[in-house]
Amino acid sequence: MSELDAGFGVYVHVPYCRRICPYCDFNVHIARRADWEGLARGMGAELVARSAPFAGLLASSLYFGGGTPSLAPVALLDGVREAVAARFGLAADAEVTVEVDPATLARDGFAALRRLGVTRVSLGWQSTHDRLLRVLGRGHAALESREAYEGARAAGFEDVSIDLIFAVPGQTMADLDRDLDEIEQLAPDHVSLYAFTYHEGTELFRRRAQGRVVPVTEELELEMMLRIEARLVGAGFEHYEVSNYARPGKRSRHNMLYWGAQLRARGVAARLAVGVGAGAGGVRGSVGELACGGAADRGGRERELRRGAHRGPAALGALSRRATYGRRCGPRRARAGRRAAAGGGRGGARARARVAQADGNAAGADVPRALQRGRAGRALLLKVTPRDSYLGPLESLGC
Secondary structure, eight states: OTTTTEEEEEOOOEOEEOOOTTOOOOOOOEGGGGGHHHHHHHHHHHHHOOOOGGGTTTTTEEEEEESOGGGGHHHHHHHHHHHHHHHHHEEEEEEEEEEEEEOOOOOOHHHHHHTTTTTEEEEEEESSOOHHHHHOOSSOHHHHHHHHHHHHHHHOOOOOEOOOOOOTOOOOHHHHHHHHHHHHOOOOOOEEEEOOOOTTTTTHHHHHHTTSSSSOOOOHHHHHHHHHHHHHHHTEEEETTTTEEETTTTOOHHHHIIIIIHHHHHHHHSSOOOEEEETOOBBBBTTTTOOOSSSHHHHHHHHHHHHHHGGGHHHHHHHHHHHOOEEEEEEETTOTTTTTTTTOOOOOOOOOOEEOOOOOOOOOTTTTTOOOOOOOTTEEEOOSSSSSEEEGGGGGGGG
């Protein structure tokens, strides 16, 4: 069965966090200024605007990424899920994932997600060492990570993923081995491990430039990558994507819908993913089409993507991310999330919050009232800034 036969995926970007981590270049904003109701209205309008290319397909994956989706009101998550089911149709066996910051969800919170129909949680551990969590500016402790895992299992989740970052400044091989020891002990269903990256404009990028942070050597980073693969494969995980490992039968459907077709069909994706929310990206047609700029700009990225097919899966994955996200644009040059389309994929590429040309119909009766926004026949931009409205004309992008 092809990915097209299997349906398509919906990625929903929730752009709010309790704090902005010093390494993060996602499209994120501090939650104390959150306008959840405005965000819900914008997402509803965007679902309507994006629906035409996916007519006749059934959504087999719904992924809430961020940002910190576990901060969102349950009503927002439920409303978006209902809107996706009403607008597209949601498969009975759909994979529904929510990313969780361990410090934001108590045990009853996991139970609430289960009641909403969430089938999978992705826990943002990042490290099992408190000192490295402090380097990363995380707001949780290692103990809270373990408690979150136990809470997810106690709530009945049979599909739990853990995110870790390696090559963190100051990290040693012994530190990494302890991370991997814990993974082997707890036996999650899926693990994503991302190499630490210094992104321009972030606090840790500035500290490195000032000599206040010393990166690990490239040799040590390579040694860590090899150790990760050897230990996780030896523990029964399948290394199915550059940064992702899964137990048999537990590959992330979301990841496969975004990257599987590109890797196997050498850059040709068939209407596989729709992105909703500020910083979200999607894939449709023959290549990702969420680029700012005109058709010529997209054509250049498409040619680059196809050339990447001769450089192996890793290079192709990076190029397909670049083709989907494109370059920075917009009056505020908002930095968009590396995980925006890949949901767990910290590829370092930047997305934009561009909404496709509306099809001339306002949000219809099939979209829950809380998610309706009636701006017919206009191209829309979902903006999430403290002072701006959430919906504005596409022309304001300046692209």
